[in-house]
Amino acid sequence: MAVSLQEEGVIRGWCPNAWRPMMAGDGLLVRVKPHLGRMSAAQAVALGEAALAYGNGLIDLTRRANFQIRGVSEVHWPVLLEHLCALGLVDGDGERESHRNILAAPDWRAGDDTARIADELRDRLAGFPQLPGKVGFVIDAGEAPVLAREPGDFRIERTLDGPLMLRADGRAEGVKLTVGGEVDALLALARWFVESGGAKARRMARHHAPLPALACDGARPAPPQPPIAPGRRRDGIACGLPFGGIEAKTLLDLMRSPGVTGVRLTPWRVLLVEGGCSTDVPGLVTDPADPLLRVDACPGAPACPQASVETRDLARRLAPLVPGRLHVSGCAKGCASSLPADVTVTGRGGRYDLVFGARADAQPLCRGLDSADILARLGAS
Template sequence: MADQAQFDPGNVEVGRVSVRRGWCPTAWRPMAAGDGLLLRVRPSMGRITAEQARLIARVAARHGNGAIDLTNRAALQLRGLDEAGWRAALDTLVAAELVDADPARETLPLLVAPDWRDGDDTHRIATALSARLAELPPLPAKFGIALDAGAGCVLGNASADLRVERADTGALMLRADGRPTGVAISAGEEVDLIRALADWFVASGGTAAGRMARHDAALPAWATGGLRPRRSTGALVDDPRSYPLPFGRIDAEALAALTDRDGLTALRLTPWRALLLEGVRAPKSDVGDLRHVDACVGAPACPQASVATRPLATELAPLIAGTLHVSGCDKGCARRTQSDVVLTGRDGRFDLALDARADTMPALRGLTYEQVLAHFKGLPRAA
């Protein structure tokens, strides 16, 4: 396998950090970060067995720096690899069927609701779509599909462009992201209609927009409907099997230790910075409640960030009652939507905005780390 893996210096150059924006890494096309190469793994159905988890931990420790990130699209990122480590890791992951041997099948983010059960609609549609991914047209790098056909929709806030969901009427529905309503679909026709809407997206100029929500062309009549997605009655992050990861980070040693629990069969990856354990209750986390906080990896691990993000986010977490986003730059990778408080790195300092995104015009500019803390310590503490 190693002789088949082709390192692409046009996109990633070892020893020189790529600053290309809007490009998503895969296992076959790793991305250069400040701490080395980043290899992304998207397991089938968002599930890894306990043995596969132990293998990932060994690969991360042996060929990278041991850091593993769970992304907001339910993928795992192994960090700190060099070119030789990437090649060895890729061979191992392909052999374990954690990475597809066909690089083209690794390019499209397919997000599956982590509460799926064998044979249910989510599982059925994901299986059918996975078998027909080659029929989809070439789509933008960040384009994704969410399959969320359980009793209630749990992926409404997760990043995706086409969504198969459970409607408030109980029917299956297809919805283009950015539109509040969708159209009813029949069981068995989901893949055909996903393909048709993807074809329309490309043919109508959506590739230039990049994402469905930014594409303002009128949908075809057949894809226009009045159904609204049914919301979940409870968040999976409150499930007793849910194991939160601070900022989505776990190291190889901790992942291996997590799999040693008696009765654990597999781990489900979620887009909420938490792992869902199969067969056992999750152990008590020794970190504070950071569920309302988003922070990217920041400097120095990300070459586009000019500030360290997570130390500040951790200090601010108990001071802020609402949502907090600390972003190393205005890309806002950790959170695409608005947050109550957002701090964005710029030239080594922080810009502050409220009810905003990372790329919003700030209310205050050029704050130091200490000035940010002083500002929020002067406000009433969170309840």
């Protein structure tokens, strides 16, 4: 396998994958996109071992339900890529891998509509037109949508009265589908997107051309279900990852627990561990009321070169003091969350800005604070 970072380019501002890693302050980010968001226990163990051998032992869980190995050197990247391909976690063809942007409802079961459609879509992606790099598919075909708040340009969902429907992201209505024709409908909408200039808008929600009849007959999705929360489940346990990260050693301990058969990744910073597992795994959250689950915090300095402040230690100290949503961002880009938070702390020039009910790039209420100032203003004793 001949690979070259020089050929592929290490470029900021797009989503990395295993064939096109992105450089961060702690090394290359190598993204792994398991099909249907699931890995067997053996695959997860092998990935954890690879993160220790070729990276810095830190793994992110992304909003697209992907794993991202951090701290990979340019020397180790080709070896890691070959290893991930051998595990069946990365496609051996870089072009095919770049198109595998499929987010599936994580509570799928073998042979159900979500699994069936996602399988067919994966197998037919080569026949789809060239789409912008961040465009993705959402296959959310359970009894009611669980991914309604997650980004995705072409969406398969359940309607109010039961049948499946196709919906273009950003539109309230879509079109009902016939069983077995779902991927054909996705292909037709993808072709229309390209032919109508969607590549210029880059995302379906920003593409304002009137939808064709093939994409809208007034169908509306069923009311969404809430995201899966940490806690015991009938088929295992849901474990929350503070800040969406897990140490490779923790993943190894988790996957080597007696009775564990696999793990499913979700876009909510929660892992669904299949089979038996202890509820007491250091570094993981199994209490749905834990305040860390309400916190967004990027890696901060020094892991990110854009950040001028430390973020996650401060976020842990602030979490019990904030009853709502807390966002601690290393800079005004707000990579950990694009949404307003009840309390937002943003790094600027090595100090912290503070604002309430706003995004990281909002005009701050207070500027130039240190961590002690922030803690005091939020009521720390």
